[in-house]
Amino acid sequence: MDIKNPLYKNQGIHVVLALFTAEEGKVKVFLIKRKNQPFKDKWILLGGACYNNEDVDSAMKREMLEKAGLKNIKFKMFNVYSKPDRSPVCRMIAIAYIGVIDANRVKFLKETTKTQDADWFLIDRIPNLGYDHQEILGDAIEFLKGQIFDTNILKDLFPKYFTLPSLHKAYESILNKHVDRRNFRKRLLQKNIIIDTGKIESANGKKPSKLYMFAD
Amino acid sequence: MDIKNPLYKNQGIHVVLALFTAEEGKVKVFLIKRKNQPFKDKWILLGGACYNNEDVDSAMKREMLEKAGLKNIKFKMFNVYSKPDRSPVCRMIAIAYIGVIDANRVKFLKETTKTQDADWFLIDRIPNLGYDHQEILGDAIEFLKGQIFDTNILKDLFPKYFTLPSLHKAYESILNKHVDRRNFRKRLLQKNIIIDTGKIESANGKKPSKLYMFAD
DNA sequence: ACAAAAGTGTTGCATATACACCCATGG
DNA sequence: CCATGGGTGTATATGCAACACTTTTGT
Numbered sequence: 001m002d003i004k005n006p007l008y009k010n011q012g013i014h015v016v017l018a019l020f021t022a023e024e025g026k027v028k029v030f031l032i033k034r035k036n037q038p039f040k041d042k043w044i045l046l047g048g049a050c051y052n053n054e055d056v057d058s059a060m061k062r063e064m065l066e067k068a069g070l071k072n073i074k075f076k077m078f079n080v081y082s083k084p085d086r087s088p089v090c091r092m093i094a095i096a097y098i099g100v101i102d103a104n105r106v107k108f109l110k111e112t113t114k115t116q117d118a119d120w121f122l123i124d125r126i127p128n129l130g131y132d133h134q135e136i137l138g139d140a141i142e143f144l145k146g147q148i149f150d151t152n153i154l155k156d157l158f159p160k161y162f163t164l165p166s167l168h169k170a171y172e173s174i175l176n177k178h179v180d181r182r183n184f185r186k187r188l189l190q191k192n193i194i195i196d197t198g199k200i201e202s203a204n205g206k207k208p209s210k211l212y213m214f215a216d
Numbered sequence: 217m218d219i220k221n222p223l224y225k226n227q228g229i230h231v232v233l234a235l236f237t238a239e240e241g242k243v244k245v246f247l248i249k250r251k252n253q254p255f256k257d258k259w260i261l262l263g264g265a266c267y268n269n270e271d272v273d274s275a276m277k278r279e280m281l282e283k284a285g286l287k288n289i290k291f292k293m294f295n296v297y298s299k300p301d302r303s304p305v306c307r308m309i310a311i312a313y314i315g316v317i318d319a320n321r322v323k324f325l326k327e328t329t330k331t332q333d334a335d336w337f338l339i340d341r342i343p344n345l346g347y348d349h350q351e352i353l354g355d356a357i358e359f360l361k362g363q364i365f366d367t368n369i370l371k372d373l374f375p376k377y378f379t380l381p382s383l384h385k386a387y388e389s390i391l392n393k394h395v396d397r398r399n400f401r402k403r404l405l406q407k408n409i410i411i412d413t414g415k416i417e418s419a420n421g422k423k424p425s426k427l428y429m430f431a432d
Numbered sequence: 433a434c435a436a437a438a439g440t441g442t443t444g445c446a447t448a449t450a451c452a453c454c455c456a457t458g459g
Numbered sequence: 460c461c462a463t464g465g466g467t468g469t470a471t472a473t474g475c476a477a478c479a480c481t482t483t484t485g486t
Contacts, residue, residue, distance in 0.1 A: 003226045003306060007267045010219045011229050013298075013309055051223045052307045055298040080296060080311055082229075082271040090219060091268045093229055095296055165438070182440070183476060190474080206437045207483040381465070398467070399449065406447080422463045423456040 012092040015060040016047035016133070017075065018140035019068075019099045021106045022157050025169025026122055029137060030068070030109075031129070033117035038088045039130030043121075045137065047094065056095045064099070068109055068118070074156040075099035078143040079136070086132045096136050098143060100157045123173065144174055152193050155214035163201055163209035167194070228308040231276040232263035232349070233291065234356035235284075235315045237322045238373050241385025242338055245353060246284070246325075247345070249333035254304045255346030259337075261353060263310065272311045280315070284325055284334070290372045291315035294359040295352070302348045312352050314359060316373045339389065360390055368409050371430035379417055379425035383410070 003009040019030040031043040046067050050059035056077070064070045075097045082093040101109075106120065121127065123141060128134065147153045148171060157170060164185055172179050188194045192215050199211040219225040235246040247259040262283050266275035272293070280286045291313045298309040317325075322336065337343065339357060344350065363369045364387060373386060380401055388395050404410045408431050415427040 003228060008228060008265045009226075009268075011227050011266075011268065012219060012224060013227050013229070049224045050227075050298070050309075052225075052227065053300050055300060056296060056309065057298075077296060080272060080293065082266070082273075082311075084269050084271060093266075093272065095298075163438090180476075180478085181438085182478085185439090187475075203484060206435080206485065207439080209438065379465090396450075397465085398451085401466085403448075419457060422458065423465045425465065 010090055012087075012090055013050040013056065013059075014047055014092050014094045015050055015056055015063055015097065016045050016081075016094045016136060017060060017064065017097045017099050018045055018137050019064075019073075019101065020123075020144070020157065021101050021103060021120065022166070022170040022173070023103050023106065023120070025166055025173065027170055027173040028120040028122055029126070031119060031121055031127075032067070033119075034130055035117070042130030043127050044130045045133045050095070060095075060097050070101065070105065070109065073099045073101060074153075076153065079139055081132055081136060083132065094132075094136070096140065098140050098153070100154060102156060102159045104159055124176070141174065148174060149187065149191070149193075152214045152216050155216065161197060161199060161201075161211040161213055164194075164212055165209060167212070226306055228303075228306055229266040229272065229275075230263055230308050230310045231266055231272055231279055231313065232261050232297075232310045232352060233276060233280065233313045233315050234261055234353050235280075235289075235317065236339075236360070236373065237317050237319055237336065238382070238386040238389070239319050239322065239336070241382055241389065243386055243389040244336040244338055245342070247335060247337055247343075248283070249335075250346055251333070258346030259343050260346045261349045266311070276311075276313050286317065286321065286325065289315045289317060290369070292369065295355055297348055297352060299348065310348075310352070312356065314356050314369070316370060318372060318375045320375055340392070357390065364390060365403065365407075365409075368430045368432050371432065377413060377415060377417075377427040377429055380410075380428055381425060383428070 021028055021030070030046060032046055034040055034042050034044055046063065048059070048063040048067065050056050054062065060075060064073055077095060077097050079096045080093060081096060084091060086092065086094070126134075126137065129137065144153065154170065158166065168179065168181060168184055171184065189196070194212045195215050197211045197213055201209045201211055237244055237246070246262060248262055250256055250258050250260055262279065264275070264279040264283065266272050270278065276291060280289050293311060293313050295312045296309060297312060300307060302308065302310070342350075342353065345353065360369065370386065374382065384395065384397060384400055387400065405412070410428045411431055413427045413429050417425045417427055
């Protein structure tokens with residue numbers, strides 16, 4: 001049945017993703033440069049329309065696959081953006097998600113998307129974004145800050161096994177402040193967010209590191 | 217500009233409200249009986265379309281005013297529902313909110329809506345609801361459980377001044393378990409969620425109760 | 433041997449829980 | 460005076476923050 005009432009016809013539903021990764025202990029977000037109006041040449045978050053035959057989570061999965069070739073991403077909805085004029089084209093609400101992937105998949109992503117204008121940006125060096133994506137990304141980082149010590153939301157920020165110092169650097173990068181190493185380890189172990197695997201990383205630097213994995 | 221692509225035309229945005237109150241220490245939710253198909257004669261949560269000239273919060277405010285005559289309600293978004301077939305009429309996503317009002321306003325609401333088929337139901341005695349509102353209401357109660365000790369989300373569940381035993385009963389009703397009286401008081405006072413006003417309720421029962429108010 | 437990075441434990445403080453008796457009022 | 464319901468404090472356990480030295484490896 002076609003919607004006729006002008007009060008609420010021509011509405012659209014978008015999904016938008018703040019996709020994070022960590023490289024060398026620095027947290028980065030994935031952005032795409034627009035090729036067309038509106039916001040031509042501006043960087044924006046990955047996203048797209050939700051189709052009529054899918055729920056918003058499925059739309060987000062499809063968009064990640066189509067626009068970045070990514071499958072099996074861990075992601076979580078965190079807010080809705082709905083100012084009437086947030087898109088100059090038509091009335092469009094955005095369901096916003098956080099996603100995380102590990103650095104190995106980033107390398108793969110860089111190869112497969114090198115013809116596109118897409119890149120990773122340090123979260124403390126973000127350019128001006130198009131639409132209201134600046135606000136969305138800011139909210140995403142705030143949401144992350146509130147979740148990292150209580151959930152395994154960062155599972156998939158690293159490969160299955162990772163060293164504690166690398167995770168520690170990622171936390172400090174997200175929280176944007178110093179975190180005590182000893183308390184950090186205790187806290188995550190006590191809450192069963194990470195697990196000591198007993199394995200050791202064959203040293204590339206100086207003293208070898210123990211390898212951990214996320215629980216769940 | 218009209219949306220033409222059948223993949224995403226004729227989408228609609230709804231707002232849905234789980235409105236709570238407390239009467240005699242029992243928490244209740246506001247439901248409306250549908251008069252038309254689909255789900256004729258089923259009870260559902262208050263809700264309606266989001267118009268093109270408003271964001272979803274504004275739509276929620278307008279719906280509360282139009283459908284229940286209520287202004288200045290404290291409310292908070294908590295989830296999005298978007299299964300493609302959740303409405304048999306057309307593709308419709310729901311932005312879901314929690315709201316709370318005090319018992320005096322409930323009395324007013326009962327008078328102004330007595331011609332409508334609307335009523336309050338104890339949260340442990342909910343009838344079968346239309347659409348996916350059973351799931352939405354269940355999620356709303358779970359969300360409330362997680363918020364009541366950390367936020368003043370229940371501000372407005374009671375009139376400005378309330379007794380601690382009445383608040384205590386509401387907490388037990390929401391959490392569906394016994395809560396120690398002494399710890400309950402300490403916790404809420406220490407976290408500055410409620411404030412001792414120094415006033416005393418002129419006793420109707422036995423020993424008079426102190427009156428408290430929510431902070432903020 | 434030394435430089436560089438990783439590992440580890442204790443103490444104090446704040447917060448949460450468990451638990452029982454006294455007090456004020458109305459009838 | 461007694462029944463009803465409201466008010467209160469202490470002791471224990473748990474979670475979080477502050478803090479510095481030792482260990483392992485490569486050069």
